Amino acid sequence: MRQRLGRECVYMPSCRLGLYVALRHWCPPGGRVLMSPVNDDVIFFVVLAAGLRPVQAPLNARDGSLDLAAVPDAYWRGLSAVLTTNLYGNPDPAPELRARCDALGIPLIEDAAHALGSEVAGEPVGSFGDASVFSLSKHVGAKTGGFLTVADPALRSEMAAARDALLEPARLTSELAYALRPYAEAGVRGLRLVRAARAALRLLGQEERAEIRMPLRPGELTRAIDGGAGLASLHPWIRVDLHDYRLRPGRVRLGRTERLLAGLDARLDAHRRGTEKLLATPWAGGPWSGSRSGGPVGGPDGGPGGGARPVQPLFRVPLLVEDRDAAIAALARHRVTTGYLYDPPLDVYAGEVFTDPSPSPGPAAWFARHALPVDPRRADQVISVLTALGARPVEQPDERPMERGGLGGEGFGGGG
Numbered sequence: 001m002r003q004r005l006g007r008e009c010v011y012m013p014s015c016r017l018g019l020y021v022a023l024r025h026w027c028p029p030g031g032r033v034l035m036s037p038v039n040d041d042v043i044f045f046v047v048l049a050a051g052l053r054p055v056q057a058p059l060n061a062r063d064g065s066l067d068l069a070a071v072p073d074a075y076w077r078g079l080s081a082v083l084t085t086n087l088y089g090n091p092d093p094a095p096e097l098r099a100r101c102d103a104l105g106i107p108l109i110e111d112a113a114h115a116l117g118s119e120v121a122g123e124p125v126g127s128f129g130d131a132s133v134f135s136l137s138k139h140v141g142a143k144t145g146g147f148l149t150v151a152d153p154a155l156r157s158e159m160a161a162a163r164d165a166l167l168e169p170a171r172l173t174s175e176l177a178y179a180l181r182p183y184a185e186a187g188v189r190g191l192r193l194v195r196a197a198r199a200a201l202r203l204l205g206q207e208e209r210a211e212i213r214m215p216l217r218p219g220e221l222t223r224a225i226d227g228g229a230g231l232a233s234l235h236p237w238i239r240v241d242l243h244d245y246r247l248r249p250g251r252v253r254l255g256r257t258e259r260l261l262a263g264l265d266a267r268l269d270a271h272r273r274g275t276e277k278l279l280a281t282p283w284a285g286g287p288w289s290g291s292r293s294g295g296p297v298g299g300p301d302g303g304p305g306g307g308a309r310p311v312q313p314l315f316r317v318p319l320l321v322e323d324r325d326a327a328i329a330a331l332a333r334h335r336v337t338t339g340y341l342y343d344p345p346l347d348v349y350a351g352e353v354f355t356d357p358s359p360s361p362g363p364a365a366w367f368a369r370h371a372l373p374v375d376p377r378r379a380d381q382v383i384s385v386l387t388a389l390g391a392r393p394v395e396q397p398d399e400r401p402m403e404r405g406g407l408g409g410e411g412f413g414g415g416g
Helices: 016-024 042-048 094-104 153-166 172-190 194-202 218-226 251-259 264-277 289-293 324-335 346-350 362-370 376-389
Strands: 008-012 033-037 052-055 077-083 108-111 131-135 146-150 317-320 369-373
Touching: 008 016, 008 153, 016 042, 016 077, 016 108, 016 131, 016 146, 016 153, 033 042, 042 052, 042 346, 052 346, 077 094, 094 108, 146 153, 264 317, 264 376, 317 362, 317 376, 324 369, 324 376, 362 369, 369 376
Parallel strands: 033 052, 033 077, 077 108, 108 131
Antiparallel strands: 008 146, 131 146, 317 369
């Protein structure tokens, strides 16, 4: 990864732990961090655990990227850092954010969990920030691990020491469970027992999401924050979907990760091919605004085709469909699971007690409500299912300025 990114890299047992280490190093306690409201709630709780105040940014409705031009000047004042998301692998405007952060004298931290292999302005995502974090669970498929990169190579030892201070000892039972997991999952899929397996996990307390978002539990969360935040205080929220996020990896995890990482280029090529197919469908939502900084698609206007820019190896392609629930159900009937949904946005989910809301919430709400993230490696099957369903692309929102009073005005108001 050092060769790919041109930066020093530190292995982490999870992307979320790497992000926590970065936030604690670069941000003063009580600082304010600009971030995307369409993001995994675990990341939101990591920011809180670091003793920071999340500030929700306005987004572009077409692709969920951070809309730099829509951030009011008042929002920039008093920020301690900017945290990108690069949602589904589509780059945020990193060069512009880098310039803004430099002007303000604050760090840029890149969450590149979805963006391994994506580029912006001809450079890899993750090479613009003071620090960036990557996941080895996504494109690599290791279902464990991540890494933290730093712009200043002199900080590598300090980051490794901060990680080591937070690690929990390796456990044999966890290593065995990790080793057996691929075979168990394959058996469950082969026997079509996915629903039964999930029901069993819920009974055992291992599946903690009944809905897209985990339960907020505001009373408990308030007490955890008032008690000094930190990973221990917010552990019940941060561990969701990955209880071993602080576990020191054993030989089984590291060995399997290394083997899978050796096949990364082939995986990225498969993601590119599928992305290109999906972006050529009517559900792709037209030109993606990510093209403003060398974004995800190939045409000169940011749309598919044209060959001006290489297609990004998106982790998921967010198709924009009118009836997303019907599309999800149809895909499930063909054993295609839809994940990585982030609806509602974090400022709606958490409220003003725990975050500063976006100054323009409509585009993020519209995108979160309609985006159908699909695995590009299953592009042919997804296209077939949605075509047979008669899925209709959702009408693009009016791009006139939205009323500040909420979602009921013109532009991004109520419809869809």
